[in-house]
Amino acid sequence: MSISLRDRGQTTQDFVVGIGLFILAVAFVFSFLPTMLTPFDSSTSGGQTAQADRIADRVVHEFSGDSSTPTEIEWDDSYETMDTHEFATEFGLRANDKEVAYDRLNVSLQPLNESTTVVGFGSEYDNQSAASSARIVTVEGIEDPEKCEPACRLVVRIW
Template sequence: MRRRKRSGDRDRKRTCGQRPRTISISLPDRGQTTQDFAIGIGVFLLSIAFVFSYIPSLTTPFASPTGDAETAQADRIADRLVHNISDSTGRNEIDGEQFVDTYVEDDDDENVTALGLRVTDDTVFDHVSVRLETLNGTVLEEEDKGKLVVETTTYDGQSAASSARVITINDSENFELKEEYDDESAYRLVVRVW
């Protein structure tokens, strides 16, 4: 009697080259699963969202809340002031007495219109502060008249467009800066618009 060949016998007689190859992978060596993919994509999307939300804060200190119109207006007012009250003897040398007479002492709207600002009746449309300062930022004071500041609205450090001119001040009989500013070689005329 002949023995029947079973399928198991046939596999035993195969050589190594004929057997199907199977690979056994342990848990640490396995391929990517759905959970791995989901975690990787989640981390990637969170990092992209963080970058896009952080980029605007990088440029915030350099962006000005005031527009180009305010910057141009501050520059125009500074130019007009230096031109109107400068002495003919030197460049950017202003007449301190004329500055006080024209802008500081007048409490009416004439000083506002002299600055070239828009005004109707009792309403001033532009917020402007003009200061004569030392180069380190201290507001100048005249012996008799006090601080050399012209303001349509009080400036309290809010965001403003500013323009500055380096000037010298011509003293006269009716205008004399306090003695503490005698050592200064130059001053700043600072115009702020907001």
């Protein structure tokens, strides 16, 4: 026994509901997909991340002096008085001859289990998007050495 096309039970309303559900499903996928990829999207470039890493290496190297331990640094307070253009010339950031720096730099020491800054220098960092690099260091020459026991995190941010 065969069923004719008139007797099979599919109506125009069934077709409209099916297509409507399909369109809603496609719209949901396209609206949800970008939020799945957002954590992996960064507003900082690979060049900025490499520059932050290079500056962190340079800071550790300059502050280590003649120490036999490469991760032991002697904190230098003279950097705290520098302005933004002096940082640009000292650390190789982009700047022009009119004392305008295009990149901002922040170097800070943070205890290992906290995000508070013990000491630091550079532009004020206010949770804006920035490329960062960190090193674990032991520190001499800071005002409150107990905060960096047994070590501190040297964080370099550039934006």
